[in-house]
Amino acid sequence: MIGKGYEQGTMTDGEARGIMAEALNRLDLDGKKVLMIIPDTTRTAPMPLIYKAVYETIGAKVAQLDVMVALGTHPAMPEEKIMSWVGITPEEHRSAYPKTRFFNHAWNDPDALAVAGTVPAAEMAEITGGLMAEDVPVTINKKIYEYDRLLITGPVVPHEVVGISGGNKYLFPGISGQEIIDFFHWLGALITIPKIIGVKDTPVRRVLNRAAQFLTVPRSAFCFVIHEHQLKGFFTGTPEEAWSAAADLSDKLHIVYKNRRYQSVLGLAPPKFDDLWTGGKVSYKLQDIVADGGELIIYAPNIDEVSYVHGHWIDQIGYHCRDYYYRRMEQFAQIPRGILAHSTHVKGAGTFENGVEQPRINVILATGIPEERCRRINLGYRDYRTINPQEWAGREDEGYLLVPEAGDLLFRYAGKK
Incomplete structure (x- = not known):
């Protein structure tokens, strides 16, 4: 895991770029296809900084560097709005960033989904402390299987369902299907907001991490912390370890x-x-x-x-x-x-x-x-x-x-x- 965080002071763009470049250069990405999974505009994120830094670091050597918006069940974003979100114009897309295609996740389109595996009821009962016991199919956007590496990118903040957002949450519900979305949202509701929001280790987080184990595509993550519109921390590694470091910083900055x-x-x-x-x-x-x-x-x-x-x-x-x-x-x-x-x-x-x-x-x-x-x-x-x-x-x-x-x-x- 590579990263840095500040309780006092802020992180410069140069520091964040350095962390991203070091992490990406450690990966064998020559000739590979990479899919960036990013949040939509309901989140606060320095997406122009991140997207451009990634493209500048690996754009020349990868075969493809595509972007998918982890909508969950939110409305789709028009392509030009996605481009604006990552800080480029349609003309810049054609001239300077030609290896990127932009996709919206389609949570309610069965043809867009694949079942990666199923978590059996007995295991779910153990994970949830007996609150819920049912077989849960792990559905995911099947486009991920067209790529050699997933780069999960998103902010880490207290969250009403999972406890603290980020990491594998940008897979589930970010690019997953309704079955597992409904399961863990109701699990969070059973636990209730007062007992789960802002808590790092929750049954819902364990469900998400367990679901991610079914995925065969290698995963890396950029997890970052924003406070008062300033970048305070940036961590990269596996989704689990990068998220854990960012969650610890979020706990210090995001709770009043x-x-x-x-x-x-x-x-x-x-x-x-x-x-x-x-x-x-x-x-x-x-x-x-x-x-x-x-x-x-x-x-x-x-x-x-x-x-x-x-x-x-x-x-x-x-x-x-x-x-x-x-x-x-x-x-x-x-x-x-x-x-x-x-x-x-x-x-x-x-x-x-x-x-x-x-x-x-x-x-x-x-x-x-x-x-x-x-x-x-x-x-x-x-x-x-x-x-x-x-x-x-x-x-x-x-x-x-x-x-x-x-x-x-x-x-x-x-x-x-």
Whole structure:
């Protein structure tokens, strides 16, 4: 493993380029086909720096250096948007970067997928501590088998499903199929966000790493840590070891501890979140510091859709706490478990007793989603035009908290056991 991280100070582009060049030059890539697997624009990443450094280092000697966007179940990106994401124009693509083709992952296209193997139920029961016991086929985008090396590239931050994102997560769910996506998302929901987010060693991470063992294509990873828009660490090696080093740095930089909980938390969503499916991270990262019965407001005037891909499912079931589903799973058998998991993650903790649901906090949307739809999907509504964010600023002693760029840093209540 090669890498460096800074708790204080920042990493220069030159340092990052040096780490990448040293790592790539150690690999036998002459005449080989390499596939870079990268995040989409819902993540914060210095993709122009990374893509160009990789191409400049190995572009002349490889047969192909293609790029696949690890969409998971997010919408596909137009090719020109992918080019812009990696910092080049169509003309530069033709003239300076001709060995690259750009692909979107297609999670819901059976013809695009292959089954790499199956994790048997008994092993899953052991990995998950008995929470789930079923055979799980490990589906993956079959294009990976056209390449000699996978280069997994992505940021490492606290994550609501896996604990800390990055590494093999850019394979599962990044370029995998629905079976394993649904499995581990529901596993994360069963464990619940308070017990999993920001935790390094989780059953979900173990599932992802076990699934990756089925892949026969050699894998390397560039795992990096961004904090306050600055590159703080860059690590490369196997996906497991590079991720582990980056996760340790993320733990030091990406978690904010508060000594109290707040009656009203206003989270300002950054514009990279363009629907509630991605903007839900505001809830995931802030709900722990909201007082029982308090309100968490997702302020995102630019969001006017629940989910561009999954909105029809959410309109059908709404947002509810885990036990609303868990105690009546037979009633929701036709709903993908990944949808159920997203629903519970946004809604947060709560109880469901004698047919009555009692959420711990009230999640309120101050977005472009109409009030009628907010109520229908079981979330609160506030007209964003009536909100002045500065009214939350400087009032922590009164129980009000304003969080800019919400959804990036994880806020934890320091007083909980």
